[in-house]
Amino acid sequence: MPEPLPVVLVPGLNCSARLYAEQVPALWRFGPVQVADHTRDDSMDAIAARILTQAPPRFALVGLSMGGYIALTIVRQAPARVHKLALLDTSARPETPEQSERRKPQIALAQGGRFAEVPALQFSVFVHRNRQHDEALKGRVRIMAEETGAEAFLRQQKAIMTRPDVRPLLASIACPTLVLVGDGDELTPPQLSEEIAAGIAGSRLVVVADCGHLSTMERPDAVNSALVGWMAR
Numbered sequence: 001m002p003e004p005l006p007v008v009l010v011p012g013l014n015c016s017a018r019l020y021a022e023q024v025p026a027l028w029r030f031g032p033v034q035v036a037d038h039t040r041d042d043s044m045d046a047i048a049a050r051i052l053t054q055a056p057p058r059f060a061l062v063g064l065s066m067g068g069y070i071a072l073t074i075v076r077q078a079p080a081r082v083h084k085l086a087l088l089d090t091s092a093r094p095e096t097p098e099q100s101e102r103r104k105p106q107i108a109l110a111q112g113g114r115f116a117e118v119p120a121l122q123f124s125v126f127v128h129r130n131r132q133h134d135e136a137l138k139g140r141v142r143i144m145a146e147e148t149g150a151e152a153f154l155r156q157q158k159a160i161m162t163r164p165d166v167r168p169l170l171a172s173i174a175c176p177t178l179v180l181v182g183d184g185d186e187l188t189p190p191q192l193s194e195e196i197a198a199g200i201a202g203s204r205l206v207v208v209a210d211c212g213h214l215s216t217m218e219r220p221d222a223v224n225s226a227l228v229g230w231m232a233r
Helices: 024-030 044-054 066-077 097-111 115-126 135-148 150-161 167-172 190-199 220-232
Strands: 007-010 033-035 059-064 082-088 177-182 204-208
Touching: 007 024, 007 066, 024 033, 024 220, 044 066, 044 150, 059 066, 066 082, 066 150, 066 167, 082 220, 097 115, 097 150, 115 135, 115 150, 135 150, 167 190, 177 190, 177 220, 190 204, 204 220
Parallel strands: 007 033, 007 059, 059 082, 082 177, 177 204
Antiparallel strands: none
């Protein structure tokens, strides 16, 4: 039996450990599973450095959306410690002025004491267009925001808005890498995952059908199948 490999899961913006509720049971068979805390710092470098102080010496790393930005930063800071990498619904590109502009209404709500209104704004782009009226999923997204809180949300937004271009890093990544995206992801469309996969030699690209940005919650069985295959490689 292969030696256990711990798994570190990094959530996305305004997401808590619940983002990976369906993945933990599928991954624990390979080793201890840990959900990283990405709420206490306001830069990618600081978030990644804090996670590394709390992570095992060697581990498999999974990140969705903002979690993917953080995962790539972790790989840049400590490449020898990351033995496997999974990048879900994310991008290697830096923030654009247009993206920052679209963040401003949500940031204003959080700063103005109306953070409870933010999840409803996010939900429309977080999930597939066919899942817009999924009240159970909408409730889980709202709870994740409550668990994150306005102050952490603002720190996360600052980190995302100041993230660097990590496309030059991709060619140096040598560990087994899974790149996964929902076919209906509007926030980080499939072409961004295609770009990542093309940049990492030997990586595997998986496009999940009928799925938006929150792939781990929307299509857990398909995501789990891809993650188990990646861990078993």
